[in-house]
Amino acid sequence: NAGVTQTPKFQVLKTGQSMTLQCAQDMNHEYMSWYRQDPGMGLRLIHYSVGAGITDQGEVPNGYNVSRSTTEDFPLRLLSAAPSQTSVYFCASSYFLPGQAEAFFGQGTRLTVV
């Protein structure tokens, strides 16, 4: 029962470097999303996707890119890392039904930008 798999779990980047956070789900959910978690801020939505080929911006999209070429995968790209992007990143896979919805999360990626 893999659910949502995120890699890597930890990463240290230098300012200006680029990297991709990987996310894969095996629940055949159409909806996937990326969040960042900072102290006192809860989870803030970065980008989301409602299906393969469709993505949209969330609350805090600046500095991040996403694509969704398959139902299973939803990578998050940081093109030029900045210290303000130091955070814990969570990928989620979700379903929505009338009166019922649930988000399933990966274990997170702790990113430090120095």
Place this chain on the structure above:
Amino acid sequence: TQLLEQSPQFLSIQEGENLTVYCNSSSVFSSLQWYRQEPGEGPVLLVTVVTGGEVKKLKRLTFQFGDARKDSSLHITAAQPGDTGLYLCAGTPGNQFYFGTGTSLTVIP
């Protein structure tokens, strides 16, 4: 601007005490959810409330949805150390989840 505000932000209590956590918004939601997150893990769903005024119980946890469907509360009776964690409320305007600011609960044995 956070769509959902939670209070208190931090709560530290002794084992056996009762507590209430609040989740407030100026927006109306078709449903609200509560998640619990443990250190090093992603949040896990506890409950979904759908109807205004609805009350749901999960063992020692009681969840209530406000009559106007703008707010919710989580009450824990006789807290135990295993209740320690970050509690997050979430609303689903459209097909996205928006999370509250979180309440970090520590239950001291």
